[in-house]
Amino acid sequence: MSSNPYLPRLAEVLEVKEESPEVKTLKLKLKEGRMKFKAGQFLELTVFGVGEAPFTFSSSPFNLESFEVSIAKVGSVTGAAHRLKRGELVGVRGPFGNGFPLEEYKGRDLLIVGGGIGIAPLRSLLYALVAERSEYGELKLLYGARSPSLIIYKDEWEKFMEKDVEVYLTVDVGDETWRCGPYGPCGYTHVGVVTTLFDLVKLNPEKCVAFVCGPPIMIKFTVQRLLQLGFPASRIYLSLERMMKCGLGKCGHCNIEGYYVCKDGPVFPFEMLKDIPHPF
Protein backbone atom coordinates (compact mmCIF):
# COMPACT_ATOMS: atom_id res chain seq x y z
CA MET A 1 0.00 0.00 0.00
CA SER A 2 1.27 3.43 -0.86
CA SER A 3 1.25 5.78 2.09
CA ASN A 4 -1.81 7.89 2.68
CA PRO A 5 -1.22 11.37 4.12
CA TYR A 6 -4.92 11.70 4.94
CA LEU A 7 -4.82 8.70 7.25
CA PRO A 8 -4.46 9.56 10.93
CA ARG A 9 -2.24 7.69 13.35
CA LEU A 10 -3.92 6.39 16.46
CA ALA A 11 -3.24 8.02 19.79
CA GLU A 12 -4.53 7.35 23.27
CA VAL A 13 -5.93 9.97 25.56
CA LEU A 14 -3.74 9.75 28.68
CA GLU A 15 -5.30 12.60 30.57
CA VAL A 16 -8.02 15.21 30.25
CA LYS A 17 -7.58 18.41 32.19
CA GLU A 18 -10.24 21.05 32.54
CA GLU A 19 -8.42 24.36 32.24
CA SER A 20 -11.47 26.61 32.24
CA PRO A 21 -15.18 26.32 31.50
CA GLU A 22 -14.27 26.59 27.80
CA VAL A 23 -10.93 24.85 27.47
CA LYS A 24 -9.67 21.32 28.05
CA THR A 25 -6.14 20.07 27.62
CA LEU A 26 -5.75 16.56 26.25
CA LYS A 27 -2.56 14.66 26.90
CA LEU A 28 -2.03 12.20 24.09
CA LYS A 29 0.36 9.41 23.25
CA LEU A 30 0.80 7.75 19.89
CA LYS A 31 0.07 4.03 19.81
CA GLU A 32 3.17 3.59 17.69
CA GLY A 33 6.20 5.81 17.38
CA ARG A 34 6.78 9.25 18.81
CA MET A 35 5.51 12.67 17.95
CA LYS A 36 8.39 14.97 17.17
CA PHE A 37 7.36 18.56 16.70
CA LYS A 38 8.55 22.15 17.03
CA ALA A 39 6.81 24.79 19.14
CA GLY A 40 4.29 26.53 16.90
CA GLN A 41 3.53 23.53 14.71
CA PHE A 42 0.09 21.98 14.70
CA LEU A 43 -1.66 18.67 14.24
CA GLU A 44 -4.97 17.54 12.82
CA LEU A 45 -7.01 15.77 15.47
CA THR A 46 -9.69 13.26 14.55
CA VAL A 47 -12.51 12.48 16.90
CA PHE A 48 -13.80 9.34 15.24
CA GLY A 49 -17.36 9.60 14.13
CA VAL A 50 -17.30 13.38 14.19
CA GLY A 51 -14.46 14.85 12.19
CA GLU A 52 -11.07 16.43 12.14
CA ALA A 53 -9.80 19.86 13.17
CA PRO A 54 -6.43 21.58 13.56
CA PHE A 55 -4.86 22.37 16.94
CA THR A 56 -1.43 23.59 17.88
CA PHE A 57 0.73 21.59 20.22
CA SER A 58 0.59 23.25 23.61
CA SER A 59 3.19 21.11 25.40
CA SER A 60 6.96 21.11 25.46
CA PRO A 61 8.56 19.93 22.22
CA PHE A 62 11.25 18.34 24.37
CA ASN A 63 8.81 15.84 25.81
CA LEU A 64 8.76 12.96 23.35
CA GLU A 65 6.70 10.60 25.49
CA SER A 66 3.42 12.43 25.10
CA PHE A 67 2.06 15.68 23.74
CA GLU A 68 -0.77 18.00 24.56
CA VAL A 69 -3.37 20.08 22.80
CA SER A 70 -5.59 22.62 24.51
CA ILE A 71 -9.00 22.85 22.95
CA ALA A 72 -11.58 25.59 23.25
CA LYS A 73 -15.10 24.28 22.73
CA VAL A 74 -16.68 26.10 19.80
CA GLY A 75 -18.31 23.53 17.52
CA SER A 76 -18.71 19.89 16.61
CA VAL A 77 -15.17 18.48 16.70
CA THR A 78 -14.12 20.63 19.64
CA GLY A 79 -17.35 19.71 21.42
CA ALA A 80 -16.69 16.01 20.87
CA ALA A 81 -13.07 16.46 21.96
CA HIS A 82 -14.38 17.83 25.24
CA ARG A 83 -16.38 14.63 25.78
CA LEU A 84 -13.32 12.39 25.38
CA LYS A 85 -12.32 10.27 28.34
CA ARG A 86 -9.04 8.81 29.47
CA GLY A 87 -8.16 5.70 27.49
CA GLU A 88 -10.15 6.60 24.41
CA LEU A 89 -8.51 6.57 20.99
CA VAL A 90 -8.26 9.55 18.69
CA GLY A 91 -6.53 10.06 15.35
CA VAL A 92 -3.72 12.49 14.73
CA ARG A 93 -1.98 13.70 11.61
CA GLY A 94 1.06 15.91 11.65
CA PRO A 95 3.07 17.72 12.76
CA PHE A 96 2.25 20.35 10.16
CA GLY A 97 3.43 23.88 9.52
CA ASN A 98 6.62 25.74 10.20
CA GLY A 99 6.76 26.51 13.93
CA PHE A 100 8.53 29.42 15.63
CA PRO A 101 11.99 30.21 14.24
CA LEU A 102 13.79 29.89 17.56
CA GLU A 103 17.22 29.05 16.22
CA GLU A 104 17.46 32.48 14.64
CA TYR A 105 16.86 34.27 17.90
CA LYS A 106 19.19 32.76 20.45
CA GLY A 107 20.65 35.50 22.62
CA ARG A 108 17.74 37.87 22.00
CA ASP A 109 15.05 39.23 24.29
CA LEU A 110 11.68 37.69 23.53
CA LEU A 111 8.27 39.22 24.02
CA ILE A 112 5.34 36.82 23.88
CA VAL A 113 1.82 38.16 23.57
CA GLY A 114 -1.21 35.89 23.78
CA GLY A 115 -4.95 36.38 23.83
CA GLY A 116 -7.63 33.78 24.59
CA ILE A 117 -6.95 30.27 23.33
CA GLY A 118 -4.04 31.81 21.40
CA ILE A 119 -1.99 31.12 24.51
CA ALA A 120 -1.88 27.39 23.58
CA PRO A 121 1.01 27.54 21.07
CA LEU A 122 2.74 30.13 23.25
CA ARG A 123 2.77 27.72 26.18
CA SER A 124 4.65 25.25 23.99
CA LEU A 125 6.99 28.08 23.02
CA LEU A 126 7.56 29.02 26.66
CA TYR A 127 8.40 25.43 27.56
CA ALA A 128 10.87 25.30 24.67
CA LEU A 129 12.48 28.55 25.84
CA VAL A 130 12.79 27.73 29.52
CA ALA A 131 14.28 24.34 28.67
CA GLU A 132 17.22 26.30 27.27
CA ARG A 133 16.75 29.37 29.42
CA SER A 134 20.37 30.50 29.36
CA GLU A 135 20.29 30.74 25.55
CA TYR A 136 17.93 33.70 25.62
CA GLY A 137 17.86 37.20 27.06
CA GLU A 138 14.82 38.63 28.81
CA LEU A 139 11.59 36.66 28.38
CA LYS A 140 8.33 38.50 28.88
CA LEU A 141 4.81 37.18 28.55
CA LEU A 142 1.69 39.29 28.17
CA TYR A 143 -1.47 37.21 28.32
CA GLY A 144 -5.07 38.27 28.46
CA ALA A 145 -8.43 36.52 28.63
CA ARG A 146 -11.97 37.83 28.77
CA SER A 147 -12.47 36.99 32.45
CA PRO A 148 -10.47 35.46 35.34
CA SER A 149 -12.09 32.04 34.98
CA LEU A 150 -10.94 31.92 31.35
CA ILE A 151 -7.27 32.37 32.20
CA ILE A 152 -5.83 28.90 31.57
CA TYR A 153 -2.71 27.03 32.76
CA LYS A 154 -3.32 28.76 36.10
CA ASP A 155 -0.95 26.55 38.09
CA GLU A 156 1.88 26.98 35.59
CA TRP A 157 2.53 30.70 35.51
CA GLU A 158 4.41 30.78 38.76
CA LYS A 159 6.65 27.99 37.56
CA PHE A 160 7.52 30.02 34.50
CA MET A 161 8.28 32.98 36.74
CA GLU A 162 10.65 30.83 38.74
CA LYS A 163 12.44 30.18 35.46
CA ASP A 164 12.97 33.90 35.02
CA VAL A 165 10.03 34.64 32.75
CA GLU A 166 8.24 37.92 33.47
CA VAL A 167 4.54 37.08 33.40
CA TYR A 168 1.85 39.73 33.02
CA LEU A 169 -1.76 38.68 33.02
CA THR A 170 -4.87 40.68 32.37
CA VAL A 171 -8.61 40.21 31.93
CA ASP A 172 -11.11 42.31 30.06
CA VAL A 173 -13.49 42.22 32.98
CA GLY A 174 -12.30 41.44 36.50
CA ASP A 175 -14.12 39.98 39.51
CA GLU A 176 -13.31 39.34 43.18
CA THR A 177 -11.17 36.26 42.41
CA TRP A 178 -8.90 38.35 40.25
CA ARG A 179 -7.75 40.38 43.24
CA CYS A 180 -6.30 37.47 45.16
CA GLY A 181 -4.85 35.48 42.29
CA PRO A 182 -1.10 35.00 42.61
CA TYR A 183 -0.49 35.36 38.88
CA GLY A 184 2.27 37.70 37.84
CA PRO A 185 4.33 40.38 39.48
CA CYS A 186 1.83 43.11 38.93
CA GLY A 187 -0.50 41.75 36.32
CA TYR A 188 -2.78 39.88 38.66
CA THR A 189 -4.93 42.83 39.44
CA HIS A 190 -4.69 44.25 35.99
CA VAL A 191 -7.89 44.76 34.07
CA GLY A 192 -7.95 45.78 30.42
CA VAL A 193 -7.26 44.35 26.98
CA VAL A 194 -3.85 42.79 26.33
CA THR A 195 -2.40 45.88 24.73
CA THR A 196 -2.84 47.81 28.00
CA LEU A 197 -0.13 45.57 29.46
CA PHE A 198 2.38 47.26 27.21
CA ASP A 199 2.28 50.21 29.62
CA LEU A 200 3.69 47.99 32.36
CA VAL A 201 6.70 46.52 30.60
CA LYS A 202 10.00 47.95 29.51
CA LEU A 203 10.99 46.73 26.09
CA ASN A 204 14.05 47.16 23.98
CA PRO A 205 12.78 46.94 20.40
CA GLU A 206 16.34 46.95 19.10
CA LYS A 207 17.07 43.58 20.66
CA CYS A 208 13.65 42.11 21.07
CA VAL A 209 11.60 39.66 18.98
CA ALA A 210 7.82 39.48 19.39
CA PHE A 211 5.65 36.34 19.07
CA VAL A 212 1.92 36.93 18.98
CA CYS A 213 -1.12 34.65 18.91
CA GLY A 214 -4.74 35.41 19.60
CA PRO A 215 -8.00 36.47 18.04
CA PRO A 216 -7.76 38.64 14.88
CA ILE A 217 -8.71 41.87 16.60
CA MET A 218 -6.10 41.36 19.32
CA ILE A 219 -3.43 40.58 16.73
CA LYS A 220 -4.31 43.73 14.84
CA PHE A 221 -3.95 46.04 17.83
CA THR A 222 -0.87 44.27 19.15
CA VAL A 223 0.90 44.63 15.81
CA GLN A 224 -0.01 48.32 15.69
CA ARG A 225 1.42 48.80 19.15
CA LEU A 226 4.62 46.89 18.37
CA LEU A 227 5.21 48.92 15.24
CA GLN A 228 4.67 52.13 17.20
CA LEU A 229 7.22 50.96 19.75
CA GLY A 230 9.73 50.54 16.96
CA PHE A 231 9.69 46.78 16.37
CA PRO A 232 10.62 46.09 12.74
CA ALA A 233 7.97 44.09 10.80
CA SER A 234 10.53 41.33 10.30
CA ARG A 235 10.78 40.71 14.05
CA ILE A 236 7.06 40.51 14.78
CA TYR A 237 5.91 36.91 14.39
CA LEU A 238 2.23 36.04 14.26
CA SER A 239 0.69 32.62 14.60
CA LEU A 240 -2.41 32.73 12.43
CA GLU A 241 -5.53 30.64 11.98
CA ARG A 242 -7.50 29.89 8.88
CA MET A 243 -10.07 27.31 7.95
CA MET A 244 -8.10 24.13 7.36
CA LYS A 245 -8.89 20.79 5.85
CA CYS A 246 -5.94 18.88 4.42
CA GLY A 247 -2.95 20.42 6.20
CA LEU A 248 -0.96 19.50 3.10
CA GLY A 249 -1.14 22.56 0.85
CA LYS A 250 -3.65 20.89 -1.47
CA CYS A 251 -7.23 21.64 -0.48
CA GLY A 252 -6.82 25.43 -0.74
CA HIS A 253 -8.89 26.26 2.34
CA CYS A 254 -6.26 27.96 4.45
CA ASN A 255 -4.89 30.45 1.96
CA ILE A 256 -4.10 34.05 2.71
CA GLU A 257 -3.57 35.51 -0.75
CA GLY A 258 -0.77 33.32 -2.15
CA TYR A 259 0.28 31.73 1.14
CA TYR A 260 -0.96 28.50 2.62
CA VAL A 261 -1.20 28.84 6.38
CA CYS A 262 -0.79 25.07 6.74
CA LYS A 263 2.55 25.05 4.91
CA ASP A 264 4.00 28.56 4.88
CA GLY A 265 2.63 29.21 8.38
CA PRO A 266 0.98 29.12 10.78
CA VAL A 267 3.80 31.40 11.99
CA PHE A 268 4.42 34.40 9.75
CA PRO A 269 6.71 37.38 10.19
CA PHE A 270 4.50 40.45 9.82
CA GLU A 271 6.90 41.51 7.07
CA MET A 272 5.31 38.87 4.80
CA LEU A 273 1.78 40.13 5.46
CA LYS A 274 2.11 43.86 5.67
CA ASP A 275 1.07 44.63 2.10
CA ILE A 276 -1.94 42.35 2.16
CA PRO A 277 -5.37 44.06 2.38
CA HIS A 278 -6.89 42.01 5.23
CA PRO A 279 -4.33 39.64 6.72
CA PHE A 280 -6.09 38.93 10.03
Place this chain on the structure above:
Amino acid sequence: MLTLSKHYTLVAPIVETPGKPPILSQLNHANFNRLELKIRPLTPYKFFFQPPSEELFTYKLAEGVVELGYEVKKPENLLLLGLRSCDLKALEKLDMVMLEEPADPFYKSKRENILLVSLDCSEPSPSCFCTEVGLKPYPEEGYDLNLSRIEGGYLAEAGSGKGEELLKQFEDLFAGESEGQLEQRSERREAVYRKVKEAYTKPLKDLSKVGEEYFMEFTKRCVECSGCVFTCPTCHCFYISDYRQRELGGRLKTIDSCLFEGFQRVAAGVNPRATLNSRLRQRFLKKFVYFKQRYGEYGCVGCGRCVEVCPGEIDIREAAGLI
Protein backbone atom coordinates in the same frame (compact mmCIF):
# COMPACT_ATOMS: atom_id res chain seq x y z
CA MET B 1 -12.05 4.26 -32.26
CA LEU B 2 -14.64 1.56 -31.84
CA THR B 3 -11.86 -1.01 -32.04
CA LEU B 4 -10.14 0.78 -29.18
CA SER B 5 -13.34 0.88 -27.19
CA LYS B 6 -13.41 -2.93 -27.22
CA HIS B 7 -10.21 -2.99 -25.22
CA TYR B 8 -10.61 0.14 -23.16
CA THR B 9 -13.23 2.09 -21.34
CA LEU B 10 -13.04 5.01 -23.67
CA VAL B 11 -14.20 8.44 -22.58
CA ALA B 12 -14.47 11.06 -25.27
CA PRO B 13 -16.18 14.34 -26.20
CA ILE B 14 -19.71 13.49 -27.29
CA VAL B 15 -22.37 15.90 -28.52
CA GLU B 16 -25.31 15.11 -26.24
CA THR B 17 -27.51 17.97 -27.46
CA PRO B 18 -27.23 18.94 -31.11
CA GLY B 19 -25.76 22.42 -31.50
CA LYS B 20 -24.32 22.39 -27.97
CA PRO B 21 -20.66 21.88 -27.14
CA PRO B 22 -19.59 18.29 -26.56
CA ILE B 23 -19.28 16.91 -23.06
CA LEU B 24 -17.34 13.91 -21.82
CA SER B 25 -19.12 10.56 -21.99
CA GLN B 26 -18.22 6.95 -22.37
CA LEU B 27 -17.99 6.13 -26.04
CA ASN B 28 -20.12 3.24 -27.30
CA HIS B 29 -21.90 2.01 -30.43
CA ALA B 30 -24.93 4.15 -29.73
CA ASN B 31 -23.17 7.50 -29.47
CA PHE B 32 -20.24 6.86 -31.76
CA ASN B 33 -21.71 9.04 -34.50
CA ARG B 34 -21.85 11.95 -32.06
CA LEU B 35 -18.14 11.78 -31.22
CA GLU B 36 -16.81 15.29 -31.68
CA LEU B 37 -13.08 15.65 -32.15
CA LYS B 38 -12.86 19.16 -33.52
CA ILE B 39 -14.27 21.12 -30.60
CA ARG B 40 -12.87 20.77 -27.10
CA PRO B 41 -15.39 19.37 -24.61
CA LEU B 42 -16.98 21.68 -22.08
CA THR B 43 -16.38 19.15 -19.31
CA PRO B 44 -12.88 19.30 -17.86
CA TYR B 45 -10.94 16.03 -17.68
CA LYS B 46 -9.91 16.68 -14.06
CA PHE B 47 -12.80 14.73 -12.53
CA PHE B 48 -11.26 11.48 -13.71
CA PHE B 49 -8.32 12.27 -11.43
CA GLN B 50 -10.04 14.30 -8.70
CA PRO B 51 -13.55 12.83 -8.59
CA PRO B 52 -16.34 14.94 -7.07
CA SER B 53 -16.28 12.62 -4.09
CA GLU B 54 -13.72 10.08 -2.98
CA GLU B 55 -13.11 8.05 0.15
CA LEU B 56 -9.85 8.77 1.98
CA PHE B 57 -10.23 6.02 4.56
CA THR B 58 -12.79 4.11 6.56
CA TYR B 59 -12.89 3.16 10.18
CA LYS B 60 -14.57 0.68 12.39
CA LEU B 61 -15.07 1.44 16.04
CA ALA B 62 -15.29 -1.30 18.61
CA GLU B 63 -14.74 -1.44 22.34
CA GLY B 64 -11.30 0.13 22.84
CA VAL B 65 -10.14 -0.35 19.25
CA VAL B 66 -10.28 1.58 16.03
CA GLU B 67 -9.62 -0.22 12.79
CA LEU B 68 -8.52 1.99 9.95
CA GLY B 69 -8.45 1.00 6.31
CA TYR B 70 -8.21 2.46 2.87
CA GLU B 71 -7.91 1.35 -0.68
CA VAL B 72 -6.15 3.16 -3.48
CA LYS B 73 -8.04 1.94 -6.52
CA LYS B 74 -6.21 1.50 -9.76
CA PRO B 75 -8.25 2.42 -12.80
CA GLU B 76 -8.16 -0.46 -15.26
CA ASN B 77 -7.97 0.23 -18.96
CA LEU B 78 -9.39 3.70 -18.83
CA LEU B 79 -8.52 5.79 -21.84
CA LEU B 80 -9.39 9.46 -22.09
CA LEU B 81 -9.64 10.75 -25.61
CA GLY B 82 -9.63 14.27 -26.95
CA LEU B 83 -7.50 16.17 -24.44
CA ARG B 84 -6.03 19.35 -25.87
CA SER B 85 -2.75 20.97 -25.12
CA CYS B 86 -4.49 23.05 -22.43
CA ASP B 87 -5.99 19.94 -20.83
CA LEU B 88 -2.61 18.22 -20.64
CA LYS B 89 -1.02 21.35 -19.23
CA ALA B 90 -3.84 21.60 -16.69
CA LEU B 91 -3.07 18.07 -15.48
CA GLU B 92 0.56 19.05 -15.10
CA LYS B 93 -0.55 21.93 -12.91
CA LEU B 94 -2.77 19.66 -10.84
CA ASP B 95 0.28 17.40 -10.47
CA MET B 96 2.23 20.29 -8.96
CA VAL B 97 -0.37 20.51 -6.21
CA MET B 98 -1.53 16.94 -5.74
CA LEU B 99 1.82 15.19 -6.21
CA GLU B 100 3.82 17.65 -4.16
CA GLU B 101 5.14 15.66 -1.19
CA PRO B 102 3.36 14.11 0.56
CA ALA B 103 1.63 13.06 -2.64
CA ASP B 104 -2.09 12.28 -2.75
CA PRO B 105 -2.03 8.52 -3.45
CA PHE B 106 -5.56 8.48 -4.89
CA TYR B 107 -4.73 11.09 -7.49
CA LYS B 108 -1.34 9.55 -8.16
CA SER B 109 -2.71 6.14 -8.97
CA LYS B 110 -5.08 7.63 -11.52
CA ARG B 111 -2.37 9.72 -13.09
CA GLU B 112 -0.17 6.66 -13.43
CA ASN B 113 -2.81 4.42 -14.90
CA ILE B 114 -5.16 6.42 -17.06
CA LEU B 115 -4.18 6.61 -20.72
CA LEU B 116 -4.28 10.02 -22.36
CA VAL B 117 -4.89 10.37 -26.07
CA SER B 118 -4.67 14.00 -27.06
CA LEU B 119 -5.43 16.01 -30.17
CA ASP B 120 -4.07 19.01 -32.01
CA CYS B 121 -6.65 21.78 -31.98
CA SER B 122 -8.21 22.31 -35.34
CA GLU B 123 -11.15 24.52 -34.43
CA PRO B 124 -10.28 26.62 -31.40
CA SER B 125 -13.30 28.01 -29.62
CA PRO B 126 -13.82 31.79 -29.70
CA SER B 127 -13.16 31.78 -25.97
CA CYS B 128 -9.75 30.08 -26.26
CA PHE B 129 -6.72 32.13 -25.20
CA CYS B 130 -4.08 29.49 -24.49
CA THR B 131 -1.48 31.40 -26.50
CA GLU B 132 -1.76 34.29 -24.05
CA VAL B 133 -0.73 32.14 -21.09
CA GLY B 134 2.23 30.62 -22.87
CA LEU B 135 0.72 27.53 -24.49
CA LYS B 136 0.56 26.24 -28.04
CA PRO B 137 -2.76 24.88 -29.33
CA TYR B 138 -1.12 21.52 -29.98
CA PRO B 139 0.35 19.14 -27.40
CA GLU B 140 4.09 18.99 -27.00
CA GLU B 141 4.28 16.67 -24.00
CA GLY B 142 2.22 14.96 -21.35
CA TYR B 143 0.27 12.61 -23.63
CA ASP B 144 0.53 8.89 -24.20
CA LEU B 145 -0.61 9.31 -27.77
CA ASN B 146 -1.28 12.46 -29.73
CA LEU B 147 -3.40 12.60 -32.85
CA SER B 148 -3.00 15.35 -35.43
CA ARG B 149 -5.69 15.74 -38.01
CA ILE B 150 -4.36 15.88 -41.56
CA GLU B 151 -5.93 15.32 -44.93
CA GLY B 152 -7.62 11.93 -44.98
CA GLY B 153 -6.96 10.93 -41.37
CA TYR B 154 -4.77 11.44 -38.31
CA LEU B 155 -1.07 11.37 -37.64
CA ALA B 156 -0.35 9.50 -34.43
CA GLU B 157 2.62 10.19 -32.21
CA ALA B 158 3.49 8.34 -29.04
CA GLY B 159 4.65 10.40 -26.09
CA SER B 160 5.28 7.60 -23.61
CA GLY B 161 6.09 3.91 -23.39
CA LYS B 162 2.38 3.18 -22.99
CA GLY B 163 1.68 5.22 -26.09
CA GLU B 164 4.24 3.19 -28.03
CA GLU B 165 2.54 -0.01 -26.91
CA LEU B 166 -0.81 1.35 -27.95
CA LEU B 167 0.58 2.15 -31.38
CA LYS B 168 1.98 -1.36 -31.69
CA GLN B 169 -1.13 -3.04 -30.38
CA PHE B 170 -3.29 -1.28 -32.92
CA GLU B 171 -0.72 -1.17 -35.70
CA ASP B 172 -3.29 -1.67 -38.40
CA LEU B 173 -5.22 1.42 -37.25
CA PHE B 174 -2.27 3.72 -37.51
CA ALA B 175 -0.47 3.80 -40.85
CA GLY B 176 3.10 5.12 -40.98
CA GLU B 177 3.52 8.76 -41.86
CA SER B 178 5.23 10.30 -44.84
CA GLU B 179 7.44 13.39 -45.05
CA GLY B 180 4.64 15.44 -46.61
CA GLN B 181 2.26 14.59 -43.81
CA LEU B 182 4.58 15.90 -41.12
CA GLU B 183 4.92 19.11 -43.08
CA GLN B 184 1.18 19.36 -43.36
CA ARG B 185 0.92 18.92 -39.60
CA SER B 186 3.37 21.78 -38.97
CA GLU B 187 1.49 24.04 -41.33
CA ARG B 188 -1.84 23.28 -39.71
CA ARG B 189 -0.41 23.76 -36.26
CA GLU B 190 1.11 27.09 -37.18
CA ALA B 191 -2.14 28.28 -38.75
CA VAL B 192 -4.18 27.43 -35.65
CA TYR B 193 -1.58 29.05 -33.41
CA ARG B 194 -1.80 32.25 -35.42
CA LYS B 195 -5.57 32.17 -35.39
CA VAL B 196 -5.69 32.15 -31.58
CA LYS B 197 -2.76 34.50 -31.12
CA GLU B 198 -4.10 37.13 -33.50
CA ALA B 199 -7.37 37.38 -31.61
CA TYR B 200 -5.48 39.15 -28.81
CA THR B 201 -3.53 42.34 -29.03
CA LYS B 202 -3.26 43.43 -25.42
CA PRO B 203 -0.82 41.93 -22.88
CA LEU B 204 -1.88 40.26 -19.64
CA LYS B 205 -2.48 42.76 -16.90
CA ASP B 206 -0.44 42.45 -13.69
CA LEU B 207 -3.30 41.74 -11.31
CA SER B 208 -1.00 42.00 -8.29
CA LYS B 209 -0.92 45.72 -8.95
CA VAL B 210 -4.66 46.43 -9.09
CA GLY B 211 -6.76 47.37 -6.08
CA GLU B 212 -9.61 45.30 -4.69
CA GLU B 213 -12.19 47.63 -6.24
CA TYR B 214 -10.94 46.63 -9.70
CA PHE B 215 -12.91 43.39 -9.36
CA MET B 216 -16.21 45.02 -8.38
CA GLU B 217 -17.57 45.24 -11.91
CA PHE B 218 -17.23 41.46 -12.21
CA THR B 219 -18.50 40.80 -8.73
CA LYS B 220 -21.69 42.70 -9.54
CA ARG B 221 -22.53 40.15 -12.21
CA CYS B 222 -21.48 36.99 -10.34
CA VAL B 223 -24.33 34.79 -9.12
CA GLU B 224 -22.00 32.56 -7.07
CA CYS B 225 -22.86 29.40 -8.97
CA SER B 226 -19.21 28.26 -9.16
CA GLY B 227 -19.73 27.04 -12.71
CA CYS B 228 -16.36 28.56 -13.52
CA VAL B 229 -14.64 26.64 -10.74
CA PHE B 230 -16.22 23.33 -11.65
CA THR B 231 -15.41 23.57 -15.34
CA CYS B 232 -11.93 24.94 -14.70
CA PRO B 233 -9.39 22.21 -15.46
CA THR B 234 -6.92 23.54 -12.88
CA CYS B 235 -9.18 24.43 -9.93
CA HIS B 236 -8.24 21.84 -7.34
CA CYS B 237 -9.73 22.92 -4.02
CA PHE B 238 -11.56 20.28 -2.04
CA TYR B 239 -13.41 19.79 1.23
CA ILE B 240 -12.98 16.98 3.72
CA SER B 241 -15.85 15.63 5.76
CA ASP B 242 -16.77 12.57 7.79
CA TYR B 243 -19.71 10.24 7.62
CA ARG B 244 -20.76 7.66 10.13
CA GLN B 245 -23.27 4.86 10.41
CA ARG B 246 -23.18 3.26 13.83
CA GLU B 247 -19.70 1.82 14.37
CA LEU B 248 -18.63 2.28 10.76
CA GLY B 249 -17.47 5.55 9.35
CA GLY B 250 -15.16 7.19 6.94
CA ARG B 251 -13.76 10.38 5.57
CA LEU B 252 -14.47 11.86 2.18
CA LYS B 253 -12.68 14.33 0.00
CA THR B 254 -15.28 16.28 -1.98
CA ILE B 255 -15.30 18.95 -4.63
CA ASP B 256 -15.34 22.52 -3.33
CA SER B 257 -15.18 26.09 -4.56
CA CYS B 258 -13.36 29.10 -3.16
CA LEU B 259 -16.27 31.23 -4.34
CA PHE B 260 -18.66 29.67 -1.84
CA GLU B 261 -19.45 31.95 1.04
CA GLY B 262 -18.49 29.35 3.61
CA PHE B 263 -15.14 28.43 2.08
CA GLN B 264 -13.15 30.13 4.82
CA ARG B 265 -15.82 30.63 7.43
CA VAL B 266 -14.67 29.12 10.70
CA ALA B 267 -16.30 28.25 13.99
CA ALA B 268 -18.14 31.18 15.59
CA GLY B 269 -18.85 32.59 12.14
CA VAL B 270 -15.59 34.45 11.59
CA ASN B 271 -15.05 34.77 7.86
CA PRO B 272 -11.87 36.30 6.47
CA ARG B 273 -13.32 36.32 2.95
CA ALA B 274 -16.87 37.30 3.72
CA THR B 275 -17.41 39.42 0.63
CA LEU B 276 -17.96 37.95 -2.83
CA ASN B 277 -15.56 40.54 -4.19
CA SER B 278 -12.75 39.26 -2.00
CA ARG B 279 -13.47 35.70 -3.13
CA LEU B 280 -13.63 36.51 -6.82
CA ARG B 281 -10.43 38.52 -6.50
CA GLN B 282 -8.76 35.57 -4.78
CA ARG B 283 -9.75 33.30 -7.65
CA PHE B 284 -8.44 35.62 -10.35
CA LEU B 285 -5.22 36.28 -8.46
CA LYS B 286 -4.74 32.59 -7.80
CA LYS B 287 -4.73 32.00 -11.54
CA PHE B 288 -2.46 34.83 -12.59
CA VAL B 289 -0.36 35.74 -9.55
CA TYR B 290 -0.35 33.25 -6.67
CA PHE B 291 -0.03 30.02 -8.62
CA LYS B 292 2.90 31.56 -10.44
CA GLN B 293 4.54 32.67 -7.20
CA ARG B 294 4.24 29.19 -5.84
CA TYR B 295 4.81 26.91 -8.79
CA GLY B 296 6.45 29.18 -11.37
CA GLU B 297 3.60 29.10 -13.89
CA TYR B 298 0.18 30.63 -14.37
CA GLY B 299 -2.67 28.68 -12.82
CA CYS B 300 -4.75 29.31 -15.95
CA VAL B 301 -4.33 27.39 -19.20
CA GLY B 302 -6.53 29.62 -21.34
CA CYS B 303 -9.09 26.96 -22.24
CA GLY B 304 -11.97 29.45 -22.03
CA ARG B 305 -14.41 27.04 -20.38
CA CYS B 306 -15.30 29.50 -17.62
CA VAL B 307 -16.07 32.13 -20.23
CA GLU B 308 -18.58 29.78 -21.85
CA VAL B 309 -20.42 28.67 -18.73
CA CYS B 310 -20.72 31.89 -16.75
CA PRO B 311 -24.35 33.02 -16.55
CA GLY B 312 -23.14 36.49 -15.53
CA GLU B 313 -21.05 36.75 -18.68
CA ILE B 314 -17.96 37.34 -16.62
CA ASP B 315 -14.99 36.97 -18.92
CA ILE B 316 -11.69 36.06 -17.29
CA ARG B 317 -9.94 37.54 -20.33
CA GLU B 318 -11.45 40.90 -19.57
CA ALA B 319 -10.37 40.65 -15.92
CA ALA B 320 -6.88 39.73 -17.08
CA GLY B 321 -6.77 42.73 -19.40
CA LEU B 322 -6.65 40.71 -22.64
CA ILE B 323 -9.85 42.13 -24.10
